[in-house]
Amino acid sequence: MKSLATLRAVSAPALAFVAGFMHAWAIASPLGGQPVWWLQLMALTLLVILLDRCRSATAAAWLGSLFATCSIGGSVWWLYISLHVYGGLSSAMAGLSVLGLSGFLAVYYALAGAVFCRLRPRGPAFRSCLFAAVWLAADLLRATLLTGFPWGVGGYAHIDGPFSALAPWVGVYGIGAAAAFVSALLAAVLVRPAQICGAWQPLLVVVLVVVALGRSHEAQDLERAPAVSVTLLQANIAQEQKFESATGVRDALEWYATQLMAASTALVVAPETAIPLLPDQLPAGYLEKLRSHFATGQRAALIGIPMGRIVEGYTNSVVGLGPGADEYRYDKHHLVPFGEFVPPLFRWFTRMIKIPLGDFESGAVGQSSFQWSGNRFAPNICYEDLFGEELAARFRDKAYAPTVLVNVSNIAWFGNTVAIDQHLQISRMRAREFERPMLRATNTGATAVIDRFGRVTDLLPRHTRGALVAQVQGSKLITAYAWWLSRLGLWPFWVLVAAVLTVAGRASRE
Template sequence: MRGRAPFPFAIALLAGLAQAVSIAAPWNGQPQWWLQLLSVCALAWLLQREPPRRAFFLGWAFATAWLTATWWWLYISMHDYGGLPAVLTVVAVVGLAAFLSLYYAAAAGLAARSGGRWGAVVFAALWTLAELLRVTVFTGFPWGEGGYAHLGGPLAGYAPWIGVHGMTFVAAFIAAAVAALPRQRLGGVAAAACLALGLALPLAGAFSTSAGRVPVTLLQGDIPQDEKFEHGSGIPMALNWYGTQLRDATTPLVVAPETAIPLLPRQLPEGYLETVLQRYGRGTQAALLGIPLGNTKEGYTNSVMGVKPGAGAYRYDKHHLVPFGEFIPPMFRWFTEMMRIPLGDFNRGTVGQPSFDWAGQRFAPNICYEDLFGEELGRRFGNPTVAPTVFVNVSNIGWFGDTIAIDQHLQISRLRALEFERPMLRATNTGATVIIDHRGQVTHSLPRYTRGVLVGEVEGRNGITPYAWWVARAGLWPLWLLFGAIAALAMRQRRRAGPAT
């Protein structure tokens, strides 16, 4: 008879908290790959000892604890800056986590139901399918996926081959295989061999070549978020500081963060934008500026404006908008009207917008959490001759305070750099403003929550990684089909074997 784990729900909750910590540890902001494996291993161990119904609720408890502890800082944006009542804010944050955790609950229940000698593979496939659902359904919010914990760890070599979702699968398989070791002698030997292979296989390759180096200037205004859109304080502060830095910068490229210019062009003081356009419209320098664009008739966009000599203004419009912050989901206008968040309903840009060509490089902007969606960034890599050589992320994480959100977002950017073997420039309002090389390493950085100017050099890269090649052509469909087929075969085998005990 199968033994029952003591306090299984307590173990599931603690393991979920450990999973959250593994993405970016509170003590140093770095991923902890071993802790991520341990947390999923604990869950897999629990599931193999429980019937499907209890497994469903254990998976739900694990994921709710994990996701709540991962993005608890949403409380700051909704309550401190949005003015939502504290109780309602807690309900919203935990409710979002609990709702999205249903994907993982279903994966856990199905994994317990399928069982069999291929249990580790089936668990990993179902778990990754749950992650893919979180990427796509209701516009997607995959913040805190387990694969990010393996940045810098033994599994990081998988990144340019199969991306973060593939890394999530490999990690889940290893964790489940280890959990099964005491129960399956023959299967345990095979699992141990696969574990050794996964940890030791040197997959990291050199799929890119240098496209040259360019000096850059990244601006971090540190405008207080509660003043950022105030006409009597934050707006003149931003216009004055960024105007001065744009005037005095000397490098070939200058990058200002998301909504560094916090007004629409028609709202700016007379001559302000014209001065910037004239400054960079001739000479040897160019600039990328975060600014809202649009009008009442056509709608508004969260955008990056690019200015360079001898050409009209470049424009990138954010495609992947933040629910409630940048667009209002159907039937939720009442919710957003309770918060004091400006410019809450933007238009979407298209996927795969052209890069900003300058100084022998192709700079590809993305705004805020758009770098969370590698499959969308990958759309720009279908044609190697026009593929980006440098990613540029402009963000304002000031909405979430001086919290672990800054570190989590930094790790997301680092993994995108590793997947595509492209450097990433990050210009933010409060941090982390950094230069990341094509190996995912931070080479230059500014202290967070300081007003400063980061001057450094970025090396652009040419070439296409295997991940960039297939995701540009097929998106996430190869993963959906592969893991879906594994899950379907397992369910079919289980039906033939009879009901679960």
């Protein structure tokens, strides 16, 4: 008996370790970059089984933390490249930084494991509700506290799976909660086969709800915006050269200017910091030449460029050029900690890394869209598309809601890694949630056109130079998720979590 207990004590952390990496790989498989929805369910099911065997909340917190550290670290390991290769940190310091970030974010899931162990009821249905609630709470805390960093939450694994039908109703966090609920039901059946009678009914309800919501949404009349031709540019400028005046800067200025003025489509989009200099640092007449080119005719451009001045403050921006007196401008709102702004008490860390332009000003939430060719194009910059609750602010008034989403990015900081695939899945989920096509113009990939169902219709090979020419069909339909998220934010999820925890707490005291 003693040896069996020892074996269990050793095997539980090992299984949590494996399950955590399974969860990371489910978001974008390292074997091809595609999401694997069933692998995410397997990973969570294994975690629930391990938590169910814990005899104390402390043990459950430890396993939840280990699982989440491996899951998060396995998702964002490529931060090591930006910190070590481009940021100049030693390999040890860069590795510890990634591990520290993963461990910090894992605290939310440690708390979820402890609460689940402390309050877990006996019935499989209610137990599954509790696990879904605590897992949802952990995802929400990760998404909101300290500017938030929900990269790699489990819901993204389901963009191609059956749960994707829930996206226009409850978004990625609702999908994650539904997956957690099903995983807990599967765990209950595997651990206690006699409970199958109490588990198949709620499982059937989930299946029927998913099918019904999917069909009801597909039955809605699509309000189309005019189709428009687009060109998406991808210069593939190496990150180590991007801000070097004699190489990357010169190359960017020449190539993008040529491509912007040569494009024959209605809209041409250049990625984040395609023009890598502030306006007063550019060669004389450079911007004026572009403005003059698009001031007449039937073509327009969205161009990534930092705006402002070093002394007065600057923004990571997208400028819209086209016929008309007013020039459009979008300023990035959700800035990247350390890369684009310095969190309080961390200037010592930023002095250790060598990333240029690291102290941007932030734009407002819900900025206006670029109106062109019968559509409203709503830019977002780099990982801003990770925060659907902020993008949703633009959907509050249907008359001004975007018809097409546009993401401009430069994730060359992270090399030719799975980060490119993960970011593509994030954009696909936003397209599915809001029923809007998404245009992605990036420096190294993935430059793509995504339709309103989250399907990639056109894609440039990563780490190549080229221009992607395609057609995009805008949409005016407001999804249920866009409607309530734009008005209530994430609060309905918190109300749901509080309700489940309240009932579970009362039941545990009886």
